[in-house]
Amino acid sequence: MVVETSQSFAGQDFDHRLVLWAMRLVGNPRISIRLWNGDEFPVTSDSPVACMEFRDRGAVLALIRSPSLGFGGCYSKGRIEVHGDFLAFANEITAAVTRKHNSGYYGPKLRSLLYALRPNTTVRSKHNVHHHYDLGNDFYKLWLDKRMVYTCAYFDTAEATLAEAQVAKMDHVCRKLKLQPGMKVIDAGCGWGALAMHMAEKYGVDVIAYNNSSEQVAYAREEATERRLDRKVTFVEDDYRTINQRCDAFVSIGMLEHVGLANYKLLGALINRCLKPSGLGLIHSIGRSFPNKTDAWIVKHIFPGGHVPSLGEMMTVFEPYRFSIIDVENLRPHYARTCAAWLQNFESVAGDIEKTYGKPFVRMWRLYLAGSSAGFQSGTLQLYQVLFTPYGNNKVPWTREYQYLENAGGN
């Protein structure tokens, strides 16, 4: 009996130490731990934000092997459970990891470059896009705003709803581009077509919108016909690399993340061919404050082929073709709020989604949405809108005041 008790104590002690070791790897977050045997203890002396439950010892080992893949995999399968506010938990973990890994520049930069060695071919891009965007329009309809905008919103007032903020974002982009009726606009990576249709409807421009997701293009075409915009907006189901029209404005919202570093110069060449000498272009993309590899779990399960660039890396789209960068705006806090709004919508219909897609899918998406919000909240992720124009174009706005005038642009 005495021997057995001491063995049990030793085992308990070992598990506690193992978990605390795992927690050191992620920067000692202010959370409490619950083990498979019911043991509960805090990681730090601060009051815990939430409780992380390990349902088996293997989950702890998986976390140690790879914090990102280990946590993501085990949480999706329910081998790790989180008790309390999941977004608060995600924010705390992300902040802790950030505190821990706050040194080093060349290491992450090298990893970012090495990662770029596997370029996205047209075939691979099609596959990557299919993986995420062809999950079914019905799935996204459940938790996106009614216009189906799946990129960072712009909360121009404190009270703005998600739907209002998505319209505000589209107007913000259109104002920056100084759209005028009759202009021809290329929209590269148009999602469900919300921006393309908004530009045509409100600003009177003609849009050619590209997307290689069959599901999204089918939805967009139907919507355009219904809104009688099908003569102003052409949706092309093809890779961005096939774009070959001349345009007065080039816009790409949330596509660069899928392009991959190795193809930035190719994208720049394409814009250089398409954009008229006095045209304006805008690329809106998730970014980083320093070069780094994209999170392993995100690449494996959410965005295969994805790369989140630093602003310096983004310049490899523009500098080889001498584009003049007119204006860069960072909307980081807006994306934290956007993702949090999506998560809230998602949770309100999680039960329905679970019936169709299963429990692991719901848990994976919860982690993805909360983790993204936490990424923007912590500063791991940034959101850059880069406005640019061909070299030497002097027909550029004199100041940016026009972006903030009431009713600027539009009909």
Add this chain to the structure above:
Amino acid sequence: MVVETSQSFAGQDFDHRLVLWAMRLVGNPRISIRLWNGDEFPVTSDSPVACMEFRDRGAVLALIRSPSLGFGGCYSKGRIEVHGDFLAFANEITAAVTRKHNSGYYGPKLRSLLYALRPNTTVRSKHNVHHHYDLGNDFYKLWLDKRMVYTCAYFDTAEATLAEAQVAKMDHVCRKLKLQPGMKVIDAGCGWGALAMHMAEKYGVDVIAYNNSSEQVAYAREEATERRLDRKVTFVEDDYRTINQRCDAFVSIGMLEHVGLANYKLLGALINRCLKPSGLGLIHSIGRSFPNKTDAWIVKHIFPGGHVPSLGEMMTVFEPYRFSIIDVENLRPHYARTCAAWLQNFESVAGDIEKTYGKPFVRMWRLYLAGSSAGFQSGTLQLYQVLFTPYGNNKVPWTREYQYLENAGGN
């Protein structure tokens, strides 16, 4: 006689061809040529913008050897004369050179990197700054605005004078930095102290301003005492590398051009040490739309040690320390107008300046001011204002609208 005539024809023909060859090297500008023997002919069939006179054959050869050094040297010495509007001439030449050299990316980028191998030491920086800024306050007083601001102005209205636009620039910068009374601000490379005093006077902040030009600091201190700002503004005559105070805001207007690429990381480290976690920083610098070596004549005669970075190159100040870039604004057209205003002022007192500094000096400065204006007009040069904050700071402005509200900030 017949032989002589044909010899003379052959000689004339040779000189014409030599000049036209030189003109091809600079992209065949729409100008006419006058030779030392009185011959006059146009370079292209377009109507000429101005007339360039070569006073001897050696000047043509100097131009062929090195268009930048050759023209600069010969124009300064009067071996090349320009008849007509000098700024229009400079604009045309710059545009022509730009049209010609519009290809290649890795070559200029490599030259930019190689150029950076000769870093500016503290001693060399002192020498470089002395070369340009210690020409005498009286000299600059003759043609700058009354506050002695020697950086890009911000013409927020079409009618703004240079003096008004310099105040508007300072306010634009102060608004971006969200200055509040009592804040401590570091001003790195403060010139004659106009911004430092403006910030203290209008925004109630305490400023420590650095500059290693003795002449400028002496002027700034006297001015501060006269305006009773000497308790709010401390002028330190020292290299930026000695900055070691903590601050709520860090601002540097027109210093980065002198720092040199090799020291960007050092500058970033310095800001990283000084700026509080919730502080804002702004770097205002001449830039380029792609990496390239700085013009040979400018480096030799105007700004030794100077380097004009691309936005990507500027990121090596920020990315190693994970600063979050909040906002980048390009004021390129404003600097073309600023330099043109300086040139106009300069021409109105050129006679006086010539008496003190001599004819070659006046011609050199005319070329520098007109060439700079032309550089910004053509797109060879850009002007970036980069607003940034330490990693993870969430106390950032929600939108940029505050920058455009009447009477935002200030007392």
